[in-house]
Amino acid sequence: MQCDIISLDNERAGEIQLADGIFGIVVRPDIMQRVVLWQLAGRRAGTHKTKTRGEITATGAKAYRQKGTGGARHGSRKSGIFVGGGRAFGPLLRDHGYTLPKKVRRLGLKSALSSKQAEGKLVVIDAAALDEPKTAALVKRLASLDWGRALIIDGGEVDDNFLRAAANIPGLDVLPSQGANVYDILRADTLVLTKAGVEALETRLS
Numbered sequence: 001m002q003c004d005i006i007s008l009d010n011e012r013a014g015e016i017q018l019a020d021g022i023f024g025i026v027v028r029p030d031i032m033q034r035v036v037l038w039q040l041a042g043r044r045a046g047t048h049k050t051k052t053r054g055e056i057t058a059t060g061a062k063a064y065r066q067k068g069t070g071g072a073r074h075g076s077r078k079s080g081i082f083v084g085g086g087r088a089f090g091p092l093l094r095d096h097g098y099t100l101p102k103k104v105r106r107l108g109l110k111s112a113l114s115s116k117q118a119e120g121k122l123v124v125i126d127a128a129a130l131d132e133p134k135t136a137a138l139v140k141r142l143a144s145l146d147w148g149r150a151l152i153i154d155g156g157e158v159d160d161n162f163l164r165a166a167a168n169i170p171g172l173d174v175l176p177s178q179g180a181n182v183y184d185i186l187r188a189d190t191l192v193l194t195k196a197g198v199e200a201l202e203t204r205l206s
Contacts, residue, residue: 003118005124005195008109013126016195018117019027020203021110027118031089034100035108035182052084053078082137092173106205112185113201123147123192128174142172150191153180155196178202 001024005014018024056078063074078087116122123145130138149171153164158176166174173184177200185191193201 003122005122005126007126007138008094008128008138008145012145016124016198018124019206020199022202022205023104023113023117023122025110025114027115028107031104031108031113032111034185035105036186038098038100038105039183042097046096047095048091048092049093050087052088052090053080056084056086058084076080108182110181110205112182113191116185121190122131123190125192125194127159127160127196128152128162128192128194130161130165133161133167135168138162138165139169142169147192149187149191151175151184151188152192152194153177153197153201154194155200170172177204180204200204 001018001020003016003018004012007013024088053076055185058077060076061078061105064071065074077085078086113122150173152172152174152178154174158174163174165186166172173188175184180197180201
């Protein structure tokens with residue numbers, strides 16, 4: 001499919017042919033959900049932890065005599081039924097990540113790209129580069145584009161000046177092609193690809 005290329009000044013800069021097998025497939029919301037859940041699971045720290053009764057520091061002496069108190073019999077203050085005791089079956093340190101087949105991850109990324117194209121929220125620009133890392137200059141150039149919350153995906157490497165300027169703009173994220181992922185694409189209002197980014201994604205997903 002044909003797609004117009006624009007510049008950061010919102011001027012037409014040519015056309016580009018997008019691969020139908022990447023940007024024009026049938027969107028699979030179920031696959032995208034699986035990939036997003038896999039991504040979010042991998043981000044979880046898994047550092048939640050409570051102490052079991054074996055990890056509690058307390059006296060080992062019997063709390064009170066076995067009989068004659070009118071109460072239940074207890075031999076340890078480390079039990080989970082006492083204040084300060086260990087917790088039974090509490091959370092432990094763990095890794096929440098799991099594996100997901102490579103073909104599922106690839107299909108999820110293709111579906112995310114195709115969904116943005118189908119919604120008319122995919123924009124291709126000629127390049128994402130600046131002569132100086134000036135945020136004010138970049139904000140001025142983006143003012144007429146009305147992208148909203150945008151994700152810009154460049155080629156193998158991102159221009160350092162552009163990256164530093166964009167870092168101070170709320171709602172604007174910049175990634176190299178290798179960092180393109182379903183979660184960030186779906187949460188952006190507009191997906192912006194450079195020509196180098198399109199070529200890199202087509203090479204990665206072909």
